[in-house]
Amino acid sequence: MAGRPDEGQAFPQPYGGDNAWTQELLGHLRPAGRDLRRLVAWLARTVRASVCLQDAGGGLLAGERLPLDDAVVADVTSGRVSAAALQDGERHLRLLGIRHPGSGPAARAVLAVARPAPFDRRTADILGHTAGVLELLLRERELAESGRRLRRATADLRLAILQLLMVEDTVSARRVAAGLWPGLLEEDTARVYVLEGTAVERDRLADACVAATDGRALVVRCPAVDEHVIVVGPSAEVGQRLRSLVADRPGTFLGGSPRQRLALTATAYGQAVTALAVARFHPDRAAVYAARTRPAQLMDTAALRAWAAAVLRPLDALPHHVRAELLATTRLGLEFTAVNAAKVLGVSRNTVRARMDRVAALLGADLSRATARAIVHAALNTEAAHGTYDPRGGAPGPPARTRLAELLDTSALRSWAEGLLGRLDTDGRDLRGTLRAWTAADAHAERAAQALGVHAQTVRERVRAAEPVLERRLTAGGTDLYEVVLAQLVTGELPVPGLGAPDQDQPDASVHR
Template structure:
């Protein structure tokens, strides 16, 4: 039996790994074959371990790191993987970053000038090999304290092949993620254009998602609410079910909301069931998921998407109290249905006339911002529109200054909201009524009585709390202080009022505006005292009586 020294003195065999082995001498043949077999078996085990690390366990990045770590561990050295941009994707051990730096030789392999390279650095034997076929490509670097033998060279080459496949998968995943991000950003851009009333721009942009997606005169907005952690999966399922018929966008303001804009192509009277192909899947998704809710707006002109969104939010507030956990916006009788159309239009034209001085290009963004700011806090409106809070506040302040209204006051906000809701703008022909006269009309007073009558189902004096809350500009703490009650008592009264009126109050929005105008209508008719018990002869809700 030859010794290990005698075996080591034998010439290196030629050929590729696993290829034919030259015929050894008769004396050394059995020992050499046995040693070769042991080496091949060990190489097979190491290769199997490399492949095991590359299996589909964890993310692609984690699998890449495991393969590099296994390569270094199997050969007792250090290894790094450098991307085509010169970025370290994996290194083991940590000091390999310093011991195997990115240098000119690395860039030669990255660029394709060299397919592989070998260098000695003191006690280190270093080899670099290209990973992938088309330059620029990644580089796998391996450093050993001993000369590279056939086994080490073969394992390095095979590790490079495994990593090339993983990098290809990683590249495809990155491209897919980039595409998804692009589509998501495009959907958000379309929503933001709709929210600011820029319908033509929104429709043109939506063509990149699906031709004709928003080619409609009307739309209904839905909001699906659920745990924020579940929104990505819900958005994916929702998109798969209805994305060819509606715009599905994760709400930029509220992490628990998913916004769905459903175009309705027929006029409103015949559109009651046109969006059922969208509504039914949404109801089924909500019904199958505890803790999820659905609110939907009425069918409105597509240019009034911001108003439809506000209606969907109000419907969502009601849905939380419904067994089926879904609700479409359907007021008992809306204020807009009982106002005398011509009188309302003349009054609104007078109130909004100063906005005609705003250049046309800036008017739609200004009005869209104000509509959202009247229904939501500045932070939420800013996120929905994709602008800063300062921009929202600046636009709102500018509009308020032009209108002669303080849009930080609840009563003035209700006045502006009512003016912006008018369905048409008429030139001021003849005298415009005052807001008092508009609200004192018999149908409006009847509407106000019917709206507030729901509060009588609660034995507590909710009306006094609500009047005081409005007089305190919807500040709960100030209301509690003026009434001499605990803050929590005021909040409980407001929550009860939300349930009875089926309106959203604490979070702001159209429900507050309707409540302000209902009390103002009764007061204009001489029926309602204010929070202090005296008549309001020129209350804030009657500002802007142009």
């Protein structure tokens, strides 16, 4: 085998007046025709040759794999020669280096063309011009890949900020956001929005949200639900722009939370998801979390805070960052499934379960029970809403101990609970009794069915029928279910459970009302 280096890559004018191939080559620069494989296949047909385009590392980019001399390929890729012409028996071979403009002599790809006939002037023209087009297409491809990597890195950074907010680490979230989005999280409060479209269109929806909010919001592709985009917007204008966006996109829905402290981003997220369920039935496909009466609003605030502090007291000995991490994870784990909570937080589901198991052990709470989950959820939300409780409140001596049964035993709460559950009494299917059996069975339809003597599918259908009557999502768990459980505790349809050992230091002993 013999070889000679060419003087350099040339781009001569079409030879002999044959310019049909130039028009075809230009067609590969049109937006619809920019494809390396199609261009290499065209070259193979036009010059009646076998063609291979490989990267500097030997990876095949297009065409067919050809046996090449490693030493000659190394000379071309290193830039020692820009092109080489070889003859191996009956095979005539040309190698051309495809380079970055202004990036030095090294080639980022090699075009190899082998054919039985020698390379004439016309064939050399076609190869030279094709190499120039390949250079443009490779450059465009690399720029597109760089853009994808940048968008992916930006999306990962946005998700990291959201995850910091979810675990109440607002200081770190602001620090991370400050570099790319100055002022985004300067305010202490924000609203959380969740938009729902299709999984296929989710990326376009997220890009549209970024454009619509013009840097005034944190836009994140939800790590837990493929159809969702999460938006954290400090300004009220963000909500208006998102509503306009949804109005112009059929099949898209928007749920929003009320304004919440940044430390309550996880709570606001749950509220936005609840509002999203309502938005599916609104003509404008948008809804904000309803400001309906909550059981906590009907309790004595000081007594409620004292009770919540007593429930969570076993966690107070933990380092502050560990305690905050455990509580934030448990709050999300109680609101959503462990799998979805793990995706939102960016940890494994085993980590979520381990943290929740640790909290359950410290609190002496069996979180497999619906009543225990509702009580711990109430305690966590009370602390999140009101901050750390001062046990003395400025007065000497320890605070008066409050038990949950005492908190629930008020006329205001009884009126609220009866009003809520009483909506089910007019249905002839005994929705109220079925719901009571279902929550007593910790939301297991099969166990509730055994207690009622009906089929499990009947239980499921009745629970789903109760949802629009109560205006609450029950089968999905979370806040709506826990409110119904609290109502059943108030009316005595469920027993008030105890947390921890039944001694004088525990906030609740096992009490049946």
